[in-house]
Amino acid sequence: MTGVVDPSVAGRADLVRALDLIRDIPDFPQPGVLFKDISPLLADGAAVRAVVDAMAAQAGPEVDLVVALEARGFLLGAGVGYARGLGVVPVRKPGKLPAVAHRIDFQLEYGTATFELPADVLSPGARVLVVDDVLATGGTMEAACELVERAGGTVVGVSVVLELAALGGRRRLAGRNVHTLLTV
Ligand SMILES: O=P(O)(O)OC[C@H]1O[C@H](OP(=O)(O)OP(=O)(O)O)[C@H](O)[C@@H]1O
Numbered sequence: 001m002t003g004v005v006d007p008s009v010a011g012r013a014d015l016v017r018a019l020d021l022i023r024d025i026p027d028f029p030q031p032g033v034l035f036k037d038i039s040p041l042l043a044d045g046a047a048v049r050a051v052v053d054a055m056a057a058q059a060g061p062e063v064d065l066v067v068a069l070e071a072r073g074f075l076l077g078a079g080v081g082y083a084r085g086l087g088v089v090p091v092r093k094p095g096k097l098p099a100v101a102h103r104i105d106f107q108l109e110y111g112t113a114t115f116e117l118p119a120d121v122l123s124p125g126a127r128v129l130v131v132d133d134v135l136a137t138g139g140t141m142e143a144a145c146e147l148v149e150r151a152g153g154t155v156v157g158v159s160v161v162l163e164l165a166a167l168g169g170r171r172r173l174a175g176r177n178v179h180t181l182l183t184v
């Protein structure tokens, strides 16, 4: 996929190849949306390793917990946690968690959604990296950061594979430390 790569990606043939596996699916999940599908990247062992290692390397040394966003963020966040030797907390869609600390409703590019943070797994003062696949309008990431902060955590970075610049997510996350591998 063509776009602007992070300086950490430039010159890394394995990462460039991995990011090239992301495909466009028109009119999904609704007409007018150009969906960026990372499934081919996730299905390629070398690609997913290159991407997860790059996300783990971008995040600062101060991170002590990964928060991963349902659903595709789980796949990447678990890898980043493993690579850095850090725990992973899943932020989930409603009705999945047996014990909920905080809940938030939000809007994303193609609809509305709700996230929940599990109870008693995020300690106040935790320095959190929030991981997802795509940053579009930023509604999803902003809501996740809000949940972390309600629990007393500090969001020290947010990390995605792909940023859709025209949808303004980075502006919405102004003041936050946003890591992306590719911006289109
Ligand atoms: O920046 P935004 O406009 O908020 O959009 C980004 C979010 O949209 C997609 O999730 P989706 O809700 O499709 O969930 P899924 O991962 O469960 O399929 C993507 O995985 C991000 O989480």
Ligand SMILES: Nc1ncnc2[nH]cnc12
Binding pocket: 033, 034, 035, 036, 037, 108, 109, 110, 134, 136, 137, 164
């Ligand atoms: N266009 C898009 N492609 C993939 N994930 C998204 N999340 C929000 N908008 C998206």
